[in-house]
Amino acid sequence: MxxxxxxxxxxxxxxxxxxxxxxxxxxxxxxxxRPAPPCPDxxxxxxxxxxxxxxxxxxxxxxxxxxxxxxxVWSMPGPVAKKAGSIADDPLRLxxxxxxxxxxxxxxxxxxxxxxxxxxxxxxxxRFGGVAGPKRTAxxxxxxxxxxxSWYGEDGERVxxxxxxxxxxxPRQRAAGGGKASAAKPGRYPLRPTIGLDTRFFWDGVNxxxxxxxxxxxxxxxxxxxxxxxPACHSxxxxxxxxxxxxxxxxxxVHHHPPVPGRTPPYVVAVVELxxxxxxxxxVIGCEPSEVEVDLPVRVAFQRMDDDLVLPQWTPxxxxxxxxxxxxxxxxxxxxxxxxxxxxxxSALATRDFTPVHHDIExxxxxxxxxxxxxxxxxxxxxxxxxLETVPGAVLESVxxxxxxxxxxxxxxxxxxxxxxxxxxxxxxxxxxGDHLTATVTFKEDAQ
Amino acid sequence: MxxxxxxxxxxxxxxxxxxxxxxxxxxxxxxxxxxxxxxxGLTPADVDGLVTFTADASAxxxxxxxxGIPSLGFFSRVDxxxxxxxxxxxxxxxxVATGQADVxxxxxxxxxxxxxRFGQAxxxxxxxxxxxxxxxxxxxxxxxxxxxxxMQARRYLHEYGATSEDLGRVAVAMRRHAATNPKAWFHGRxxxxxxxxxxxxxVEPLHLLDCCxxxxxxxxxxxxSAERARDLPNRPVLIAGAAQGxxxxxxxxxxxxxxxxASLPAMGRVGERLWRQSxxxxxxxxxxxxxDHFTPFVLMQLEELGFCGRGEAKDFLKDGGIELGxxxxxxxxxxxxxxxxxxxxxxxxxxxxxxxxxxxxQVPDVTNVLVTAGTGVPTSGLVLTAG
Numbered sequence: 001m002x003x004x005x006x007x008x009x010x011x012x013x014x015x016x017x018x019x020x021x022x023x024x025x026x027x028x029x030x031x032x033x034r035p036a037p038p039c040p041d042x043x044x045x046x047x048x049x050x051x052x053x054x055x056x057x058x059x060x061x062x063x064x065x066x067x068x069x070x071x072x073v074w075s076m077p078g079p080v081a082k083k084a085g086s087i088a089d090d091p092l093r094l095x096x097x098x099x100x101x102x103x104x105x106x107x108x109x110x111x112x113x114x115x116x117x118x119x120x121x122x123x124x125x126x127r128f129g130g131v132a133g134p135k136r137t138a139x140x141x142x143x144x145x146x147x148x149x150s151w152y153g154e155d156g157e158r159v160x161x162x163x164x165x166x167x168x169x170x171p172r173q174r175a176a177g178g179g180k181a182s183a184a185k186p187g188r189y190p191l192r193p194t195i196g197l198d199t200r201f202f203w204d205g206v207n208x209x210x211x212x213x214x215x216x217x218x219x220x221x222x223x224x225x226x227x228x229x230x231p232a233c234h235s236x237x238x239x240x241x242x243x244x245x246x247x248x249x250x251x252x253x254v255h256h257h258p259p260v261p262g263r264t265p266p267y268v269v270a271v272v273e274l275x276x277x278x279x280x281x282x283x284v285i286g287c288e289p290s291e292v293e294v295d296l297p298v299r300v301a302f303q304r305m306d307d308d309l310v311l312p313q314w315t316p317x318x319x320x321x322x323x324x325x326x327x328x329x330x331x332x333x334x335x336x337x338x339x340x341x342x343x344x345x346x347s348a349l350a351t352r353d354f355t356p357v358h359h360d361i362e363x364x365x366x367x368x369x370x371x372x373x374x375x376x377x378x379x380x381x382x383x384x385x386x387x388l389e390t391v392p393g394a395v396l397e398s399v400x401x402x403x404x405x406x407x408x409x410x411x412x413x414x415x416x417x418x419x420x421x422x423x424x425x426x427x428x429x430x431x432x433x434g435d436h437l438t439a440t441v442t443f444k445e446d447a448q
Numbered sequence: 449m450x451x452x453x454x455x456x457x458x459x460x461x462x463x464x465x466x467x468x469x470x471x472x473x474x475x476x477x478x479x480x481x482x483x484x485x486x487x488x489g490l491t492p493a494d495v496d497g498l499v500t501f502t503a504d505a506s507a508x509x510x511x512x513x514x515x516g517i518p519s520l521g522f523f524s525r526v527d528x529x530x531x532x533x534x535x536x537x538x539x540x541x542x543x544v545a546t547g548q549a550d551v552x553x554x555x556x557x558x559x560x561x562x563x564x565r566f567g568q569a570x571x572x573x574x575x576x577x578x579x580x581x582x583x584x585x586x587x588x589x590x591x592x593x594x595x596x597x598x599m600q601a602r603r604y605l606h607e608y609g610a611t612s613e614d615l616g617r618v619a620v621a622m623r624r625h626a627a628t629n630p631k632a633w634f635h636g637r638x639x640x641x642x643x644x645x646x647x648x649x650x651v652e653p654l655h656l657l658d659c660c661x662x663x664x665x666x667x668x669x670x671x672x673s674a675e676r677a678r679d680l681p682n683r684p685v686l687i688a689g690a691a692q693g694x695x696x697x698x699x700x701x702x703x704x705x706x707x708x709x710a711s712l713p714a715m716g717r718v719g720e721r722l723w724r725q726s727x728x729x730x731x732x733x734x735x736x737x738x739x740d741h742f743t744p745f746v747l748m749q750l751e752e753l754g755f756c757g758r759g760e761a762k763d764f765l766k767d768g769g770i771e772l773g774x775x776x777x778x779x780x781x782x783x784x785x786x787x788x789x790x791x792x793x794x795x796x797x798x799x800x801x802x803x804x805x806x807x808x809x810q811v812p813d814v815t816n817v818l819v820t821a822g823t824g825v826p827t828s829g830l831v832l833t834a835g
Contacts, residue, residue: 193583225584251603254652260569263589271704294606
């Protein structure tokens with residue numbers, strides 16, 4: 001058994017590439033802010049309407065100002081326009097030529113100084129951020145390339161800034177037959193128990209809101225986890241007792257790394273000692289990890305993970321009883337978007353992203369994708385939609401998105417979130433393959 | 449009848465330890481086995497037994513084919529992850545002592561860094577009894593070895609007032625030892641306690657530097673009778689004790705449901721058996737190789753094996769007890785935190801080198817070495833003695 005180790009710097013075999021890249025990055029960074037491709041249209045109602053309709057935003061909140069997550073849309077070139085150059089083109093090309101042919105976007109952070117008004121003409125600039133690498137990553141060895149784009153209003157004031165980061169990598173040669181495990185069903189919590197003849201009573205109980213502890217029907221010994229034969233008297237006659245649901249934390253951990261599908265770190269896992277004298281493991285929810293300690297009194301809280309699975313969890317005993325209607329994670333159902341081909345294509349075009357992988361299945365497959373997939377501008381737009389549906393009336397200050405697995409047509413994207421103590425909203429967008437994105441949304445203070 | 453002294457380790461061999469071997473796991477296994485057989489002064493034709501981990505990807509018959517071994521008379525696998533390490537040698541010794549085999553090679557080879565990484569989130573244990581065990585844990589995002597160890601570590605710190613710095617002293621010592629071992633991945637790269645404390649959380653209370661590295665590589669060990677070993681080129685390293693063990697209510701890393709979380713009863717059982725078999729005790733070994741996948745279990749092992757009392761390991765460490773020149777120089781090769789993570793098999797090889805007197809960080813006047821395997825799981829151990 002072993003622990004995870006941070007990404008090791010990969011061997012610098014192509015040291016000449018590394019040197020060339022470093023020099024190029026320094027040169028580009030020294031250029032500072034440069035004019036970027038023009039914003040061909042003023043901020044306008046028809047484009048906003050296409051965007052809101054494609055993304056399913058029915059709030060009607062965008063009569064006078066544009067949705068902030070649309071900011072990049074205003075400077076996207078059309079399909080006919082010659083693809084305008086990005087400030088990162090040269091390093092990306094250099095990496096391409098040296099075998100780093102794969103590319104995935106990893107981060108997109110947008111900060112909104114203010115919302116832009118309908119009728120406004122915007123201007124945009126770009127500046128180079130830097131390169132970092134070579135790094136070993138799950139995709140293969142690669143370099144992270146970062147750049148920034150800013151938008152300015154007619155008054156000359158900046159209205160928004162975006163950080164964009166991609167990983168350029170040498171695609172790994174996968175061993176034959178070493179394919180990934182089959183994808184889970186969309187919208188389904190991926191970490192599922194195996195349920196067998198000896199354990200079904202427990203999970204049935206959890207579904208009914210009961211914490212059932214196996215007890216021997218002959219000698220009465222309690223036992224958890226349950227099993228088919230009483231180790232004390234060897235009877236196979238079993239029954240169960242419904243536990244009071246009260247106990248204390250016997251030990252606990254706070255998970256930070258590595259990523260676990262279906263989970264947003266940090267989270268607490270505890271061994272709880274029940275009043276009845278047996279121990280059981282679960283998450284402590286409903287409080288900050290820093291509030292958990294050994295001997296903390298807790299009580300059971302049944303958490304619905306999806307349509308078919310409820311988990312017995314733990315919450316501090318002195319925490320207020322949740323409203324019956326409210327699950328511990330109030331929006332465990334979240335915002336679910338069926339990713340039909342029409343949705344993927346319409347939203348890509350409404351965000352003025354005409355890259356073929358978002359609408360042409362043959363070309364998408366030729367590039368190693370299994371289908372067309374959702375573009376990043378749409379993903380950010382959906383985070384905005386989710387954030388404003390969760391915190392109605394708020395004004396967005398920033399959206400920081402970490403991108404994960406692709407959201408393919410045919411899948412479903414489920415956005416769920418948690419409001420942190422400092423008011424930020426942590427959002428997770430899950431698809432069948434795992435996390436499509438995790439995001440942190442902040443709101444303007446005065447509007448909360 | 450006792451196993452003690454009947455069998456000996458006559459050869460050791462390994463590949464390089466790396467982060468990306470660039471070769472198949474079977475090739476690593478074959479290379480390590482050939483190196484060990486050659487080190488023993490034998491040829492593959494002399495080998496009639498092979499033992500590996502249940503977890504190993506290379507079947508005994510595949511290794512047999514690569515090495516051109518004409519036929520095998522004994523083959524066996526040992527289960528439970530890294531807990532198997534010393535168990536492979538125990539099985540080999542039993543086979544040799546009972547005449548089931550003449551020359552048995554124990555091997556473990558994997559691309560644990562460039563291929564399947566154990567430190568990543570576990571996907572489950574199938575539909576058998578192991579799958580049922582995992583089902584009480586994985587659904588809660590409790591999915592990595594670091595997390596499983598951290599659960600016991602938290603309770604240990606709580607019960608004995610030990611701190612993260614006490615755990616850090618293990619990591620610092622291992623990296624210091626590795627710094628002067630040219631075969632170690634962290635050769636020339638010691639760390640400080642401040643660096644340990646500043647390293648990011650993996651699973652609280654474990655920092656990154658409480659977790660061993662992930663490695664690619666292979667290690668093999670040749671076991672034959674004590675008698676035959678005396679006719680071979682290397683100084684024979686006798687197997688004075690070899691034991692496997694589980695504790696009450698044992699699970700695969702999840703033995704949380706009864707008893708004391710701040711202890712490792714399976715290792716306690718292995719220790720008792722080893723001392724009884726070998727007729728030796730903690731004061732009789734000059735160095736020990738304790739399985740160090742995560743720092744907290746090094747402290748608990750020192751207590752289980754009788755090197756100090758319950759809760760006293762932190763004081764043992766503070767006094768420099770595990771340093772070269774200390775009361776019990778521990779893992780002079782740097783352990784799995786410093787040399788490489790070869791599932792404990794590289795530790796057995798270090799035990800052999802210490803008895804032979806050929807280690808990079810040689811402890812003076814070694815006659816007896818204790819070696820242990822992975823803990824938290826059903827485990828195993830060896831006492832090796834100069835022949």
